[in-house]
Amino acid sequence: MKFLAITLIVHRPDPVTGVLKSTQERFREVLDSALLAEELGFDGFGVGERHERPFLSSAPTVVLGHIAALTRHIRLFTAVTTLSLLDPVRAYEDYATLDHLSGGRLELIIGKGNGSAQRDLFHVTPEDQWERNAESYEVFRRLWRQPKVTADTRFRPPLKDAEVWPRPYQQPVRVWHGSATSKESVDLAARYGDPLFSANVTHPVEPYAELIRYYRERWEHYGHDPADIAVGAGSAGVCVAPTSQQALAAYRPVFESNLAFQRQAGLPVVFETLEDFAERSSALIGSPQQVVDKVHRYHERFGHSVLHVNADAGGLGAARHRQSLELFQSEVAPVLRKEIPDPPFAWAPVLPQPAPTDPPAGH
Numbered sequence: 001m002k003f004l005a006i007t008l009i010v011h012r013p014d015p016v017t018g019v020l021k022s023t024q025e026r027f028r029e030v031l032d033s034a035l036l037a038e039e040l041g042f043d044g045f046g047v048g049e050r051h052e053r054p055f056l057s058s059a060p061t062v063v064l065g066h067i068a069a070l071t072r073h074i075r076l077f078t079a080v081t082t083l084s085l086l087d088p089v090r091a092y093e094d095y096a097t098l099d100h101l102s103g104g105r106l107e108l109i110i111g112k113g114n115g116s117a118q119r120d121l122f123h124v125t126p127e128d129q130w131e132r133n134a135e136s137y138e139v140f141r142r143l144w145r146q147p148k149v150t151a152d153t154r155f156r157p158p159l160k161d162a163e164v165w166p167r168p169y170q171q172p173v174r175v176w177h178g179s180a181t182s183k184e185s186v187d188l189a190a191r192y193g194d195p196l197f198s199a200n201v202t203h204p205v206e207p208y209a210e211l212i213r214y215y216r217e218r219w220e221h222y223g224h225d226p227a228d229i230a231v232g233a234g235s236a237g238v239c240v241a242p243t244s245q246q247a248l249a250a251y252r253p254v255f256e257s258n259l260a261f262q263r264q265a266g267l268p269v270v271f272e273t274l275e276d277f278a279e280r281s282s283a284l285i286g287s288p289q290q291v292v293d294k295v296h297r298y299h300e301r302f303g304h305s306v307l308h309v310n311a312d313a314g315g316l317g318a319a320r321h322r323q324s325l326e327l328f329q330s331e332v333a334p335v336l337r338k339e340i341p342d343p344p345f346a347w348a349p350v351l352p353q354p355a356p357t358d359p360p361a362g363h
Contacts, residue, residue: 001295001305001306001307001333001336001337001339001340001341001342002043002044002305002306002307002342002343002347003042003043003044003306003307003308003309003329003333003336004042004043004044004045004046004077004232004306004307004308004309005033005034005036005037005042005044005045005046005308005309005310005311005325006045006046006047006048006077006079006234006308006309006310006311007030007033007046007047007048007057007310007311007312008048008050008055008057008079009026009027009030009047009048009055009056009057009063010054010055010056010312011023011026011054011055011056012054014315015253015254015257015258015261015314015315016253016254016257016315016317017315023056026056027056027063029312029313030047030063030067030311031066031067031070033045033311033312034067034070034071034074034311035070035071036322036325037074037311037325038071038072038073038074040325040326040329041329041333042074042329043074043075043306043347044074044075044076044077044107045067045071045074045075045076045077045311046076046077046078046079046109046308046311047060047063047064047067047076047077047078047079048060048078048079048080049078049079049080049081049082049113050082050113050114050115050118051082051085051115051117051118051121051122052115052117052118052121053117060078060081061094061095061097061098064076064078064098064102064106065098065101065102068098068101068102068103068105069101073105074105075105075106075107075347076098076102076105076106076107077106077107077108077109078107078108078109078110079109079178079308080109080110080111080113080178080197081095081108081109081110081111082110082111082112082113082118083110083111083112083132083133083136083137083140084111084112084113084124084129084130084132084133084136085113085118085119085121085122085124085132086136087136087156088135088136088137088139088140088143088156089139089143089156089159089162089164091136091140092140092143092144092164093164093165093166095108095173096144096164096166096167096168096169096173097166099168099169099170099173100166100169103169103349104169104170104348104349104350104351105349106170106173107173107174107175107176108173108174108175108176109175109176109177109178109197109232110133110137110175110176110177110178111133111177111178111179111180111185112129112130112132112133112182112184112185113129114180128155130182130184131154131155132155133184133185133188134184134188135153135154135155136155137175137188137192138151139151139153139156139159141172141175141192143162143164144168144171144172144173145171145172147163147167148161148162148163149161149162149164150162169349169351170349170350170351171350171351171352172350173350174194174195174345174350175194176189176194176195176196176197176230176232177189177194177195177196177197178197178199179196179197179198179199179208179211179215180198180199180202181207181211183211183214186211186212186214186215186218187218189215190215190218190219190221190222190224191218191222193219193222193224193228195229195230195231195232195343196212196215196230196231196232197231197232197233197234197306198211198212198231198232198233198234198302198304199234200233200234200235200236200282200298200302201234201235201236201282202236202270203270204270204280204281205280205282205297205298205301208233208301208302209301209302212231212301212302212303212304215229215231216229216303227344228344229303229344230305230306230343230344230345231302231303231304231305231306232304232305232306232307232308233282233298233302233304233306233307233308234282234307234308235282235283235284235307235308235309235310236277236281236282236283237251237254237277237281237283237284237285237310237314238283238284238285238309238310238324238325238328239251239254239283239284239285239286239316239320239324240284240285240286240287240288240291240324240325240327240328240331240332241286241287241323241324241327242287242288242327243287244286244287244290247278247285247286247287247290248274248275248278248285248286250316250320250324251274251278251285251316252274253315254314254315254316255274255277256274257315258315259272282294282298284309284328284332288327288328288331288332288335291328291332292332292335292336295307295332295336295340296336296339296340299340305340305341305342305343305344306343307336309325309328
């Protein structure tokens, strides 16, 4: 199993202290989180993309480009690239450049995106968002693979023998499809034989398990080998401590503050108590053995081989969050790496295979 640390770069007051850091300080935290993730041995670091308050993740290529310069080994993910809002040509140019600068460490998780404010900002309607996402992905995919592209597009000017530079480093970049609640993203992933990444954050396991079951069904429908399936899944929070009592005590102020925020904002409340949240959500709150057991329970439903945790302290405080991630990497990750298989592909740049050479004369 592989492990990612992911941030959406939420910029709002600390849920416990109420302190709102400056924008510059918040970006500095993201860079520090990426360095910590590489130091602790995480396999990837992801940055979201949202174009509305309270997120600072409107330019993930810029953030990931800076992280690429600071790190050496960790793979760099988007979480997610909102292709329904973007010109696929411009998105290709940005990500192909980033892929070169990072030495082929880029992986994309794409999705239509959420939020009405960012839809309005880009003049995208709920009715055409899925069609825009599919069209943009088709163009993006072809640009990455073909030196010239002709495409009769609906949502951007058509392309005729278009050459887009730079040509890619990875051939091709690996693209995961982010899925939260809709079958459209699941079917698009299965159609192209791409891996799926389940959000797995807001609700209990059942709706996400149903979408992953549907993905496997559609995967076979499109004629792909079931052995090639790769599924990733998110988690709703992380707080690992030597005992469950310590973990719950540390996370309780965070949960209670978030619960109050949900109620004040009129958001639906799924988990009324911390104990219910720790038991029925995907949050990884507890002792190392409890966290191992929970990931196994989810793996039984998902069959996933990649897991993401929150890269942000989120009210725990930097020191407590670091202790949690250190314990995760020292006592949880090694067990899960041993007991749950990796994805069915190399965790490395996707480069063309060298052509076979003729054997020396006389052999």
